[in-house]
Amino acid sequence: MGFIAERLRRQTSILTDLLTRRIRELAGKEGLTSCIKCGCGGSSGLAGLEPGEYTAVGIDGSMDYDELLEMLLFYVCASGFKCGFTVGKEISFHLEGVERDRRLATSASVPLWAEDLFHVAGASASSEEDPERVAERIPFALMTMAELTTALRAVEDEKVRLLLLDRPLSGTYGPLSRDLGLLLRRGESPLFGVETPYGPLTLLDLRIASVLGSGGGWVPKRRRYLPYAAIQRLLGSEGLRARQLFEELGIGEELGGDLVVRLERMHKEHGRALLVEDGLKGDEPYLELQRHVKDYWLRVREVAWRIVERVFYKSSGHPLMMDEGETWLTVIDLNSINAMLIQMLREEALKRGVIVVGIAKDTSSSDFIRAAMPYAKAKGLISGGERLPSFKHDRAFLTILSSVNPNAFRSPWRTLTYDACFTTLVEDRESRTLKAARRVVSMERQFVRGYFQLREFKGDSAVRSPTFLYDRFYNPMMDDRYTVELEVLDRGKPARIYPYWEGEFENPLDNTILLLLSKCDNPEVLEAMGHNQLLYLADKAVKAEVKLMKGLLRGVADLELGALARRQKIFTIARRFRDIRRETEGARERRAVEVEER
Numbered sequence: 001m002g003f004i005a006e007r008l009r010r011q012t013s014i015l016t017d018l019l020t021r022r023i024r025e026l027a028g029k030e031g032l033t034s035c036i037k038c039g040c041g042g043s044s045g046l047a048g049l050e051p052g053e054y055t056a057v058g059i060d061g062s063m064d065y066d067e068l069l070e071m072l073l074f075y076v077c078a079s080g081f082k083c084g085f086t087v088g089k090e091i092s093f094h095l096e097g098v099e100r101d102r103r104l105a106t107s108a109s110v111p112l113w114a115e116d117l118f119h120v121a122g123a124s125a126s127s128e129e130d131p132e133r134v135a136e137r138i139p140f141a142l143m144t145m146a147e148l149t150t151a152l153r154a155v156e157d158e159k160v161r162l163l164l165l166d167r168p169l170s171g172t173y174g175p176l177s178r179d180l181g182l183l184l185r186r187g188e189s190p191l192f193g194v195e196t197p198y199g200p201l202t203l204l205d206l207r208i209a210s211v212l213g214s215g216g217g218w219v220p221k222r223r224r225y226l227p228y229a230a231i232q233r234l235l236g237s238e239g240l241r242a243r244q245l246f247e248e249l250g251i252g253e254e255l256g257g258d259l260v261v262r263l264e265r266m267h268k269e270h271g272r273a274l275l276v277e278d279g280l281k282g283d284e285p286y287l288e289l290q291r292h293v294k295d296y297w298l299r300v301r302e303v304a305w306r307i308v309e310r311v312f313y314k315s316s317g318h319p320l321m322m323d324e325g326e327t328w329l330t331v332i333d334l335n336s337i338n339a340m341l342i343q344m345l346r347e348e349a350l351k352r353g354v355i356v357v358g359i360a361k362d363t364s365s366s367d368f369i370r371a372a373m374p375y376a377k378a379k380g381l382i383s384g385g386e387r388l389p390s391f392k393h394d395r396a397f398l399t400i401l402s403s404v405n406p407n408a409f410r411s412p413w414r415t416l417t418y419d420a421c422f423t424t425l426v427e428d429r430e431s432r433t434l435k436a437a438r439r440v441v442s443m444e445r446q447f448v449r450g451y452f453q454l455r456e457f458k459g460d461s462a463v464r465s466p467t468f469l470y471d472r473f474y475n476p477m478m479d480d481r482y483t484v485e486l487e488v489l490d491r492g493k494p495a496r497i498y499p500y501w502e503g504e505f506e507n508p509l510d511n512t513i514l515l516l517l518s519k520c521d522n523p524e525v526l527e528a529m530g531h532n533q534l535l536y537l538a539d540k541a542v543k544a545e546v547k548l549m550k551g552l553l554r555g556v557a558d559l560e561l562g563a564l565a566r567r568q569k570i571f572t573i574a575r576r577f578r579d580i581r582r583e584t585e586g587a588r589e590r591r592a593v594e595v596e597e598r
Contacts, residue, residue: 022389022390022391022400023400023404025389025390026389026397026400026401026404026405027404027405028405029386029401029405030405030408031382031383031386032373032382032386032388032389032401033401033405033408033409034376034381034382034504035372035373035376035381035382035415035416036409036413036414036415036416037413037414037415037416037506037510037511037514038409038410038413046087046091046508046512046515047478047508047509047511047512048161048353048355048478048509048512049087049161049512050087051087051088052086052087053084053085053086053087053159054084054085054086054087054159054160054161054162055082055083055084055085055157055159055160055161055162056082056083056084056085056093056160056161056162056163056164056516056520056534057080057081057082057101057104057154057157057160057162057163057164057534058080058081058082058164058165058166058532058533058534058535058537058538059078059079059080059104059147059150059151059154059163059164059165059166059535059538060078060079060147060165060166060535060538060539060541060542061076061077061078061079061143061144061146061147061150061166061542062076062077062078062143062539062542062543062545062546063075063076063077063139063140063142063143063546064139064546064547064550065135065136065138065139066550067114070113070114070115071111071112071113071114072111072112072113072114072117072135072138073109073110073111073112073550074108074109074110074111074112074138074139074142075107075108075109075139075546075549075550076107076108076109076110076139076142076143076146076546077105077106077107077108077143077146077542077545077546077549078105078106078107078143078146078147078149078150078542079100079104079105079106079150079538079541079542079545080100080101080104080105080150080154080538081098081099081100081101081534081537081538081541082098082099082101082104082154082160082534083095083097083098083099083520083533083534084097085162085516085519085520091515091516091519092519093519093520093533095520095522095533098533098534098537100537100541101154103153104150104153104154105150106146106147106149106150106153106312107146107312107545107549108142108146108311108312108319109549110138110139110142110311110318110319110320111318112138112320116328117131117134117135117138118134119328119330120138120320120328120329120330120331121134121135121137121138121330121331122137122179122330122331122332123137137331138331141331141334141335141338142311142334144167144172144176144335144338145308145311145312145334145337145338145341146312147165147166147167148338148341148342148345149308149312149341151163151165151345151356152341152344152345152348155345155348155349155352155354155356156348158352160352160354161353161354161355162354162355162357162516163349163354163355163356163357164357164358164359164532164534164535165356165357165358165359166359166361166535166538166539167358167359167360168358168359168360168363168449168469168470168471169342169356169358169447169471169472169473170358170420170423170446170447170449170471171358171360171363171365171471172338172342172358173339173342173446173447174423174442175335176335176336176338176339176342177210177339179331179332179335179336179339180206180210180335180336180339181210182332183206183332183333183336184203184206184207184210186332187203189203189332189333189336190322190327190328190329190333191206191303191307191329191333191336191337194303194306196298196299196302196303197298197302198292198295198298198299198302199292199295199299200299201299201300201302201303202270202273202299203270204266204270204273204274204293204296205296205299205300206300206336206340207266207270208228208231208293208296209296209297209300209340209343210339211225211228211443212228212231212232212235212297213297213343213346213347214297214343214344214347215232215235215297216347217346217445217446217474217476218444218445218446218474218476219232219443220443220444220497220498221249221250221251222490222495222496222497223255223258224440225443226249226251226255226259226262227259227262227263227266229249230245230249230259230263230287231263231289231293233245233248233249234287234288234289235289235293235294238288239276239279239286239287239288239289240286240287240288241284241285241286241287242256242260242284242285242286242287243256243284245259245287246259260285260287263275263287264280273290273292273293274289274290274293275287275288275289275290276288276289276290300340301340301344303337304337304340304341304344307329307333307334307337308337308341346473349473350473350475355472355509355512355513355516356472356473357470357471357472357513357517358470358471358472359468359469359470359531359532359535360468360469360470360471361466361468361531363394363395363468363469364393364395365394365395365423365469366392366393366394367394367422367423367425367449368394368397368398368415368418368451369388369389369391369392369393369394369397370392370425370426370427370437371422371423371425371426371427371434371437372415372416372418372422373388373389374388374427374434375418375422375434375486375501376416376503378432379503381416381503381504389401394451394469395451395466395467395468395469398415398451398453398467399453399464399466399467402453402464402467403462403463403464404462406456406461406462407461410456410461411453411454411455411456411464411465412452412453412454412455412514412517412518413452413453413514414450414451414452414453414510414514415450415451415452416450416501416502416503416504417448417449417450417500417502417507417510418448418449418450418499418500418501418502419444419445419447419448419449419474419499419500419501420442420446420447420448420449420471421441421442421443421444421446421497421499422434422449422499423437423442423449424436424437424438424440424441424442425437425441425488428489431489433487433488433489434486434488434489435488435489435490436488436489436490436491439491439492440490440491441488441490441495441497444497444498444499444500445474445476445479445483445498445499445500446473446474447471447472447473447474448471448472448473448474448479448500448510449469449470449471450469450470450471450510451467451468451469451470452467452468452470452514452517453465453466453467453468453530454517454518454521454530454531455521455523455529455530464530465521465529465530465531466530466531468530468531470513470517472509472513474500475509478507478508478509479500479507479509482500482501482502482503482505482507483498483499483500483501484498484499484500484501484503485497485498486498486499486501517532520532520533520534521533522536
């Protein structure tokens, strides 16, 4: 044992020396601080906020699950805390008046037999995955739905102008969109065929919504997205001649011909339900969408709200069973709906002027170091002779950089903000350009990301609060002026993308967000210092609520299952063997103690 302890001491010493060298590398690196935006100014010129009284809301969720006999019980909840804030000569948050809004509470308890676990979780029954990790997918999808549902209800309040989520928006949407893509490739889901006032939901509806959302956002002209850019143009017209459509999209005849072929293929793949076929005849097609296609978003929204109501608000029936048989809503289906809820939240927030900020506390992202900083260097924002950091963890790098250079930038500060598509990019050392980290570059102009730090100690400015990631929705009114043209390698081939990039000119919207964040933390509570008081309280509340749910609802299920076991005489089937063995051994030990005492 002494040998192992000595070896561990030496190995720990090696790692300590490594970290010390990395820290020393960052001392005096003022050249790297050009990516930092210090301070947040006063309240003048706040983006989208006129003087007045407003409401801020913080939303968090929690989850847990319990094993009872051969049944799994999943518990999820989300809750919102709110407070008023005043915009005037100064920004002031009325944190002493923080209250839990009972209207912003969403919770559910979902039972599931263990034998249905792998199917509902979207995993193969022959999978070698850890059953516990498989089981966690279900409450995580439900918790995400609870938080997004609560957020959508919060933005309905006309006084709400700031909405804080304890999760990154872009980091949440990425996995959801992957599950949505899987559903579209499978082509099967109990969601398809659900009747709405605008007709039944179809695979085509979700396919269009997966890229266009509500239809008003940016769609790239890259080949992968070109059919959707064409559909977006056709949604706003009664039809266009092929050449007219090519002109509006800014593409040539060759690429346009390929586009027409792909639109016709999509039309056939979806039961000839996309285009008016009469216009496809002749030398130059006349491209017109069938009338029902234009209601795709209405159908998507309707079905999304129906699933939300089924899971959280319907009083009877199993929330994941679509009929009396064996048709289950799986995690793939739930996450596809969650992807649509994010699109709905973006639509409502931009329409109502609500600033939605997602905050990640423990992120291990590296996109700032591996993509944003190399691009900043290529654009001359970082000196060409400056060596980029060897760190592989954005949060650790920025925290150390601020601590070892305390006079170079004071808190509160934030990094320059950049497009979330940079998370899918990495520097190509050979060509000195950026390339897809995993073959494909994600769609740009959806989310904007950055890091921030709010506080430093008065007695020692090198001691600071944690560094966090924040992101927000891309806002065309504020962000279009910051877009750039960038050539990257996408699917191994050169492609042009047009992402958001703040660069050296500060975006008033991100300055506003930093100012708001700097006014609503609580330095008197260690966990809330440099973070956010509303999210801190929401976190405590939902954890306590899930614990309470678990204590109360387990007994309810236990009574129901016990009665079933007695009626059907299936005691050993309805109970796990290890539970029976544990209780039997415990009874035997208690009996032995009683005998000895006599």
